[in-house]
Amino acid sequence: MAISAPETYAVTVFLVIALGIFTRKLTLRVRYLFAGQGAVRRWDHIPTRVKNFVVYGIFQRKVAREWYAGVLHSFIFWAFVILGASVVEITAQAYEPGWRVALPAIAGVPLNGPLYLAQDAIALLAAFGVGMALYRRYVIRPKKLMHEGMRDATIVLCFILGIVVSLLFYNAAAIAGGTASLPGWKPLSAAIADGVMVRLDPAVWWHVFWWTHVVLLFSFLAYVPYSKHMHIVFAIVNTFFMDLTPKGALKKVDLEKSEGFGVNRVEQLSWRQLLDGYACTECGRCTDACPANATGKPLDPMRIITNIRDTLNDQGRAIVQGHVEGLPDMFQTVHSEEGIWACTTCYACVYECPVMNEHVPKIIEMRRNMVLTQGKMPSETVGAMRNIEQNYNPWGIGWDQRGKWADGLGVKTMAEIVASGEPIEVLYWVGCAASFDDRNRKVAQAFARILRRAGVRFAILGPEEKCTGDPARRLGNEYLAQTMIIANVETLNRYGVTRIVASCPHCFNAIRNEYPDFGGTYEVVHHSQFLEELLRAGRLKPTKEVLQFLTYHDACYLGRYNDIYEEPRDVLYRIPGVRVVEMRQCRDKGFCCGAGGARMWMAEPVGEKVSHRRLSHVEETRANAVATACPYCLIMLDDAAKTKNREDIRRFDIAELLERSLS
Numbered sequence: 001m002a003i004s005a006p007e008t009y010a011v012t013v014f015l016v017i018a019l020g021i022f023t024r025k026l027t028l029r030v031r032y033l034f035a036g037q038g039a040v041r042r043w044d045h046i047p048t049r050v051k052n053f054v055v056y057g058i059f060q061r062k063v064a065r066e067w068y069a070g071v072l073h074s075f076i077f078w079a080f081v082i083l084g085a086s087v088v089e090i091t092a093q094a095y096e097p098g099w100r101v102a103l104p105a106i107a108g109v110p111l112n113g114p115l116y117l118a119q120d121a122i123a124l125l126a127a128f129g130v131g132m133a134l135y136r137r138y139v140i141r142p143k144k145l146m147h148e149g150m151r152d153a154t155i156v157l158c159f160i161l162g163i164v165v166s167l168l169f170y171n172a173a174a175i176a177g178g179t180a181s182l183p184g185w186k187p188l189s190a191a192i193a194d195g196v197m198v199r200l201d202p203a204v205w206w207h208v209f210w211w212t213h214v215v216l217l218f219s220f221l222a223y224v225p226y227s228k229h230m231h232i233v234f235a236i237v238n239t240f241f242m243d244l245t246p247k248g249a250l251k252k253v254d255l256e257k258s259e260g261f262g263v264n265r266v267e268q269l270s271w272r273q274l275l276d277g278y279a280c281t282e283c284g285r286c287t288d289a290c291p292a293n294a295t296g297k298p299l300d301p302m303r304i305i306t307n308i309r310d311t312l313n314d315q316g317r318a319i320v321q322g323h324v325e326g327l328p329d330m331f332q333t334v335h336s337e338e339g340i341w342a343c344t345t346c347y348a349c350v351y352e353c354p355v356m357n358e359h360v361p362k363i364i365e366m367r368r369n370m371v372l373t374q375g376k377m378p379s380e381t382v383g384a385m386r387n388i389e390q391n392y393n394p395w396g397i398g399w400d401q402r403g404k405w406a407d408g409l410g411v412k413t414m415a416e417i418v419a420s421g422e423p424i425e426v427l428y429w430v431g432c433a434a435s436f437d438d439r440n441r442k443v444a445q446a447f448a449r450i451l452r453r454a455g456v457r458f459a460i461l462g463p464e465e466k467c468t469g470d471p472a473r474r475l476g477n478e479y480l481a482q483t484m485i486i487a488n489v490e491t492l493n494r495y496g497v498t499r500i501v502a503s504c505p506h507c508f509n510a511i512r513n514e515y516p517d518f519g520g521t522y523e524v525v526h527h528s529q530f531l532e533e534l535l536r537a538g539r540l541k542p543t544k545e546v547l548q549f550l551t552y553h554d555a556c557y558l559g560r561y562n563d564i565y566e567e568p569r570d571v572l573y574r575i576p577g578v579r580v581v582e583m584r585q586c587r588d589k590g591f592c593c594g595a596g597g598a599r600m601w602m603a604e605p606v607g608e609k610v611s612h613r614r615l616s617h618v619e620e621t622r623a624n625a626v627a628t629a630c631p632y633c634l635i636m637l638d639d640a641a642k643t644k645n646r647e648d649i650r651r652f653d654i655a656e657l658l659e660r661s662l663s
């Protein structure tokens with residue numbers, strides 16, 4: 001059984017055309033990527049990058065967060081890898097009949113045998129995986145996959161099915177015709193040969209399946225660059241170049257050197273940010289996890305990524321030629337302003353993305369452009385920003401009132417501590433919410449009393465503390481944020497502060513992850529960590545029963561951003577009488593309260609309130625209380641319970657519950 005000379009000629013022409021289309025498109029994409037002007041540094045920490053490449057790129061750990069998708073995807077992915085050698089072998093039949101990939105032998109067993117066995121098995125599994133994928137798309141029909149990418153995905157799945165089935169039948173025909181190499185290592189193909197080929201002319205069917213296989217293979221090669229399945233190439237590259245800086249740290253803007261702020265054109269993004277678009281698999285996990293999208297806001301994180309890709313494809317030629325004037329900007333082609341403002345920066349989209357796409361930094365860059373370049377921001381936020389400017393807190397209460405919550409508690413300020421020469425163990429960073437919001441002042445008071453009871457030597461900054469800059473920064477007002485950050489770093493460094501405990505996850509995240517860029521490097525712990533530390537050390541002994549059946553709400557800036565899930569739970573578990581039940585969406589799948597990303601200061605006129613949706617998750621558990629470790633979450637859940645007429649569900653900070661259990 002051999003390929004004739006005209007067939008060789010025909011297949012060569014076909015191969016050259018397919019390769020030409022693939023290479024041309026790939027080169028064009030890479031050219032467009034490098035038209036990105038944004039700065040990015042992704043060649044550092046090579047060993048970590050290699051590890052991430054293996055874990056997330058090769059073994060696709062994040063894909064497996066959904067078991068069904070993980071199983072089917074791994075069957076298909078490993079088919080691509082393992083069948084690579086068979087593709088070469090089959091194509092080579094056009095030029096060198098009977099040519100085989102020659103692998104060495106180990107202990108007398110040629111490795112070609114195990115390779116053929118693996119190919120037989122993975123071809124079957126890939127066909128099964130395609131069946132699972134089609135079942136999911138056409139029978140289960142999850143909402144996240146019901147978009148216009150369905151047609152493309154179906155075409156690709158049919159290509160894959162055709163390729164693996166034609167391979168098995170080609171091998172079967174070769175076995176039936178007696179020309180197969182090591183047929184004993186191809187049990188599935190041999191079974192097909194025995195069951196089907198005996199009634200057919202193997203030479204004819206060998207030709208039919210050879211042609212079917214190569215036509216499908218080369219057509220697939222030519223089709224892929226026109227589809228989202230270019231992610232086959234780019235997704236794996238994306239994992240190598242993933243962001244290795246702390247998850248909660250936004251990139252610092254050089255306000256002196258920057259000519260424009262933020263981005264409103266795709267070429268202003270970096271090549272790595274543009275690469276996200278080509279890496280996207282359109283799996284919809286980001287949008288599925290988005291609390292804004294889930295509650296009806298016009299925000300679709302997947303669209304941000306795919307629209308950046310489509311805009312780059314549409315405008316790429318003009319961009320590389322430098323003819324960008326008059327082209328529509330990102331607010332027209334990528335996402336609406338309303339959608340960009342709707343983001344709570346909860347990080348769920350980034351966390352769920354299996355190919356390490358980074359949605360939040362792009363949203364912040366678009367906000368920076370609106371605020372700093374176009375002078376636009378939601379009208380409701382104007383007052384909060386002015387309050388930060390004038391009184392260093394978004395509540396707008398006089399800055400000199402910041403330490404008022406501590407009246408009568410015997411809490412000293414750093415200025416008093418320095419004057420008295422006493423040493424301190426830790427600085428308590430109170431934050432604006434606990435300083436100015438009535439409900440959260442009670443939390444600060446409870447925490448301060450606990451610290452005193454545990455004999456912790458601590459101090460506060462009092463009126464010298466300013467907003468950490470988190471709300472301004474997440475709103476896109478980098479200028480105001482940096483003003484606050486620089487002032488705070490100057491104060492902390494002046495007092496020689498080394499250890500800070502913060503009860504607000506937003507303050508905790510900002511000081512821990514963002515202040516080092518501004519010369520402020522401290523050991524920063526969250527109050528849940530600090531309380532757990534005191535409990536473990538035996539400095540706190542909860543003995544009184546607190547009879548509460550409650551659920552714990554994970555704050556995004558504590559959980560997803562800083563991986564603190566266990567400590568607050570551990571504090572609750574140690575309180576006698578407290579019973580904890582988990583919500584359906586908890587830990588790294590936790591659902592935002594709706595306050596992050598400066599959303600606390602914005603109106604929410606469209607859709608269901610995010611906090612109401614979260615309260616409905618609490619209601620599902622039938623718990624009669626919800627505990628959290630974040631003042632923003634407490635405000636949002638408090639508000640939701642009141643407006644939904646569910647005040648019977650009580651709202652606590654973990655410190656308040658712990659204090660009750662201390663005799």
Ligand code: SF4
Nearest residue numbers: 290343344346347349
């Ligand atoms: S950060 Fe949260 S709210 Fe913003 S787009 Fe991502 S999932 Fe949606």
Ligand code: SF4
Nearest residue numbers: 280281283284286353
């Ligand atoms: S951005 Fe990531 S999570 Fe979202 S659709 Fe693309 S691959 Fe999936």
